[in-house]
Amino acid sequence: MADERDHPTVSGVRPYLLTGGRVRPVARHLPIEAQLMTTPAGQSASGRLTYEHRDIVELCRRPYSVAEVAAHLGLHTGVVRVLAGDLIGLGYLTVHAQPRMTGRREREVIIERVIRGLRAI
């Protein structure tokens, strides 16, 4: 596994094999930047999961975005969304993302904070 993460390559396995023919995440649409993190239940269940699910649960002991999971595991983002959707449905992963209906004032505050943070680098 460590080798694969050091040299990420896009999986040659066709997406529908990994996702069992499902094309949409079980739980919801996952933004590409959404942060995935394994729950305690997910950590306990890790040994019983299939290979691809287990990789995600192991990697996401620390929070990673959908895009990072895809890059680290050499999977397409669409595949990660479906697999993560399974895990979210099972209560093995949590998702953190900005709600798309965020109000204007809230967005303003977020942008102002990003401006401040960038200025500091």
Add this chain to the structure above:
Amino acid sequence: MDFARSDGVARTGPGIGPGGGRPLLPVKVVVAGGFGAGKTTAVSQISEIPVLTTEAPMTDAASHLDDAGGLPKTTTTVALDFGCLTIDDEIKLYLFGTPGQERFGFMWPDLTDGALGALVIVDTRRMDACYAAIDYFERVNLPFVVAINRFHGSLAHDLDDVRWALDVPEKTPVITFDARDRASVRDALLVVLRRSLEVLRG
């Protein structure tokens, strides 16, 4: 709390990643431009992780297609390369780089959905490489800034010429920057964010 910012990463303990292992609120900015325009270079200046990609290196066939013009190019990846920066103890900024040509448009809805804004990097030798992305950002009302990458310190075109050639709205900032310079990339992103605020405030 042990707060080390030297590497741009907030830590709360040994072996714990950005945000101390707690998920942060992710926000994103899109960085669009043609091959070799400087997207990956720009993202790598700001990112606290090595730039990642979720797609394979360009195939030979595609590489041939995109080599029109005979411009020098050392590394090229298709699709999505990205980096991130922990902004503070609650927010993490992702920068997603995408080619600006129409055939990569399939990934733009995903990238622009909820994005704060976009930086369109222009190589004045190949301005057509960002037409489609600019059209798309205008269509979905994503605030964007056109940034001309100053290759080797020279500016081949006047800013007004570029504005005219790209036919961008008057309020869209057109700036120059150096994708190899961290402060310059940061300043370009700040222009994007200020433009986003402007649009938000009407």
